[in-house]
Amino acid sequence: MAPMTADSVDDRLKNVIQNLFEIQSNVHGYLGPETQQGLVRNIHQLTTSLSALSASSSALPIHLPPEIIDYIDQGRNPDIYTRELIEVVQRSNQFLKGKSEAFARFRDCLADEIVRHLPEEEGKVKSILEGNRMEEEARVNGS
Incomplete structure (x- = not known):
């Protein structure tokens, strides 16, 4: 695995922000069961993005x-x-x-x-x- 850089952590942070934006859009336009799948999928993507961000950011020597x-x-x-x-x-x-x-x-x-x-x-x-x-x-x- 390639060493983590600040740019890769920055990209992962941008993914988290994008996931949050998509969840906000889903919640705002929630129409019931037909939009529930998209919301659940975006929440799973958010948890995956947060896990990746947490794992990669802890490897950087930032004080x-x-x-x-x-x-x-x-x-x-x-x-x-x-x-x-x-x-x-x-x-x-x-x-x-x-x-x-x-x-x-x-x-x-x-x-x-x-x-x-x-x-x-x-x-x-x-x-x-x-x-x-x-x-x-x-x-x-x-x-």
Whole structure:
């Protein structure tokens, strides 16, 4: 048997939706015993489709955060959860960027003070600063 893919699970989900639509149509146009066979057949197809969907979807390694499940259970839009999560990550990134810049300024101030008070260490300080700048450039350029 071929491995399950998200596309095959998607197709099976579409089959379930189609079965539900057909059952809805049968119930809406129910005329008694003459339409009962079609309704029973569609209900059997639905159970078969649901079984196939259940079996195939459990084979996929899809992990959803429990928070998003709770969001949906509360009747809320999962897109709002995603947007809020992105906003939290952006704020955190801005905070960490500020800390990084503050440490870089502190490093430069400390280097200036070391050179001012210990002039004999100027060569070592400059080599350390140059090494840090090269590391920063490599990180920024993705090297």
